[in-house]
Amino acid sequence: MLPDDKSADTTLPPTRLIDGKAFAQRLRHDLREQALALHAQAGVLPTLAVVMVGDDPASGVYVRSKIRATEQAGMRSVSHHLPGHTSEAELLGLIATLNANPLVHGILVQLPLPPQIRRDAVLDGIAPEKDVDGFHVVNAGRLAVGRRDGFIPCTPMGCLMLLKSVRPVLAGLQAVVIGCSNIVGRPMARLLQQEGCTVTMTHLRTRDVAAEARRADIIVVAAGRAGLVRGDWVKPGAIVIDVGINRVETPDGARIVGDVAFDEACPHAGAITPVPGGVGPMTIACLLQNTLQAARNTVSAP
Numbered sequence: 562m563l564p565d566d567k568s569a570d571t572t573l574p575p576t577r578l579i580d581g582k583a584f585a586q587r588l589r590h591d592l593r594e595q596a597l598a599l600h601a602q603a604g605v606l607p608t609l610a611v612v613m614v615g616d617d618p619a620s621g622v623y624v625r626s627k628i629r630a631t632e633q634a635g636m637r638s639v640s641h642h643l644p645g646h647t648s649e650a651e652l653l654g655l656i657a658t659l660n661a662n663p664l665v666h667g668i669l670v671q672l673p674l675p676p677q678i679r680r681d682a683v684l685d686g687i688a689p690e691k692d693v694d695g696f697h698v699v700n701a702g703r704l705a706v707g708r709r710d711g712f713i714p715c716t717p718m719g720c721l722m723l724l725k726s727v728r729p730v731l732a733g734l735q736a737v738v739i740g741c742s743n744i745v746g747r748p749m750a751r752l753l754q755q756e757g758c759t760v761t762m763t764h765l766r767t768r769d770v771a772a773e774a775r776r777a778d779i780i781v782v783a784a785g786r787a788g789l790v791r792g793d794w795v796k797p798g799a800i801v802i803d804v805g806i807n808r809v810e811t812p813d814g815a816r817i818v819g820d821v822a823f824d825e826a827c828p829h830a831g832a833i834t835p836v837p838g839g840v841g842p843m844t845i846a847c848l849l850q851n852t853l854q855a856a857r858n859t860v861s862a863p
């Protein structure tokens with residue numbers, strides 16, 4: 562390059578692919594060492610109870626990968642598979658038993674639940690100190706008021722870790738969250754706000770989501786609609802975190818895609834998560850982190 566050639570100064574740096582799979586593998590490796598140390602030093606074997614109701618095949622796949630990851634991370638898992646016709650009272654009974662069991666540190670009830678069971682009644686039946694999903698209303702409340710003594714939902718926590726891996730300081734940035742479920746969007750917005758972002762939460766009734774997205778330095782999308790975020794929604798250099806998991810049929814068979822039109826968005830984004838291999842693996846790693854934390858919390862400080 563000639564000394565007077567300034568073209569490099571105006572060219573955007575290449576898009577950075579955020580490798581959630583590799584990040585999650587490192588985290589799981591670290592968690593394994595910490596779990597083994599806790600077991601050796603305090604005699605506590607971090608244990609996660611996974612409860613599944615019914616036979617949704619996708620849920621079965623997730624549950625099995627959570628159990629495998631738990632054991633690979635030097636922790637124990639106990640799984641309870643209940644039939645699809647289980648009543649809410651029966652499920653609450655199992656949860657009460659797990660709440661009372663001192664050898665169980667974390668409890669995860671796989672969602673979605675069958676229609677005869679009220680999700681919120683079940684989530685609020687889990688002891689908050691064992692609520693490693695962070696879905697109990699008490700843990701949601703702790704996050705909402707900025708307290709740090711509760712559990713943070715695993716997917717937003719994983720998204721924040723990935724964001725910070727490419728941009729350690731988020732303060733002052735404009736963030737847009739697309740989709741505001743209690744599981745991802747709402748807690749994500751609260752975490753970003755705590756990091757000092759100016760957060761816009763968008764949802765089904767937002768008049769012009771594209772216009773909100775175009776102003777953003779950070780886009781987190783958890784809307785459950787394949788290809789929702791188009792290339793021209795992405796401000797040059799923005800960080801794009803894609804939480805979507807959509808199964809689509811292609812001529813070459815079924816494929817999992819996110820909520821971002823990845824090929825379109827890539828040239829605009831400064832950094833972007835792929836699907837698969839982005840946010841998904843982080844969700845499981847953060848579940849293990851919360852389980853380890855729940856186990857540690859049972860050990861009285863020396």
Ligand SMILES: Nc1nc(=O)c2c([nH]1)NC[C@@H]1CN(c3ccc(C(=O)N[C@@H](CCC(=O)O)C(=O)O)cc3)C=[N+]21
Nearest residue numbers: 623670671672673694817837838839840841842844845
């Ligand atoms: N109580 C509860 N807690 C949950 O955390 C919870 C739940 N219920 N119900 C279902 C959703 C979904 N979920 C995922 C976890 C990991 C991947 C994951 O690892 N995905 C990989 C593989 C994707 C694939 O190829 O199938 C990836 O994105 O690369 C995806 C989705 C947790 N969920």
Ligand SMILES: [Mg+2]
Nearest residue numbers: 836839840841
């Ligand atoms: Mg992903």
